[in-house]
Amino acid sequence: MTQQTLSGEDFSRRFRNALGMFATGITVVTTRTPAGEPIGLTVNSFNSVSLDPPLIVWSLANDLPSRPLFEGCEYYAINVLAEDQMELSQRFASRNGERFAGLEVEVGQGGVPLLKGCCARFVCRNTVRHDGGDHIVFISEVVDFDREERLPLLYFGGAYRRVAD
Numbered sequence: 001m002t003q004q005t006l007s008g009e010d011f012s013r014r015f016r017n018a019l020g021m022f023a024t025g026i027t028v029v030t031t032r033t034p035a036g037e038p039i040g041l042t043v044n045s046f047n048s049v050s051l052d053p054p055l056i057v058w059s060l061a062n063d064l065p066s067r068p069l070f071e072g073c074e075y076y077a078i079n080v081l082a083e084d085q086m087e088l089s090q091r092f093a094s095r096n097g098e099r100f101a102g103l104e105v106e107v108g109q110g111g112v113p114l115l116k117g118c119c120a121r122f123v124c125r126n127t128v129r130h131d132g133g134d135h136i137v138f139i140s141e142v143v144d145f146d147r148e149e150r151l152p153l154l155y156f157g158g159a160y161r162r163v164a165d
């Protein structure tokens with residue numbers, strides 16, 4: 001392995017490029033504000049942690065406006081996007097426009113918004129949070145979930161992909 005310089009101008013770009021070699025699915029994490037407004041953002045840092053108890057993990061950038069709202073919520077949902085939901089991924093990662101406009105949502109435990117047409121949905125109780133550098137790491141208990149026979153939307157090398165046989 002060639003020794004990498006862990007600082008300098010292009011460190012961040014090289015580090016991101018290397019991390020981008022890890023292919024992931026894409027989720028939209030949703031909850032409600034104390035005033036009842038639905039909020040959500042696109043997240044690919046989601047992963048499984050434990051089967052018993054059922055725990056999942058994801059991380060949220062500290063400087064995002066939604067951070068205090070997710071930190072303080074009791075429940076949130078992880079919506080795993082299907083291959084035909086790229087528009088939702090873009091919409092929930094963009095600052096322009098009302099993210100839930102025109103979206104029909106279902107309601108899960110604790111009032112969390114559940115997106116339709118997803119591969120899987122997990123309702124989580126917001127229990128444990130850790131400092132993760134410039135992110136906050138959520139490790140949460142899954143209290144409800146469902147799954148549909150759909151192919152997932154993938155993210156690899158900074159681009160959207162589809163499952164290939």
Ligand SMILES: Cc1cc2nc3c(=O)[nH]c(=O)nc-3n(C[C@H](O)[C@H](O)[C@H](O)COP(=O)(O)O)c2cc1C
Pocket residue numbers: 026040041042043044045046059060061064065066067089092093094095155
């Ligand atoms: C494919 C993809 C994956 C993302 N994953 C994450 C993530 O895991 N954590 C995070 O904090 N932001 C992630 N983002 C960025 C947020 O979706 C984006 O900054 C969003 O605008 C934040 O919402 P907010 O402005 O309401 O706080 C991702 C964006 C994309 C396109």
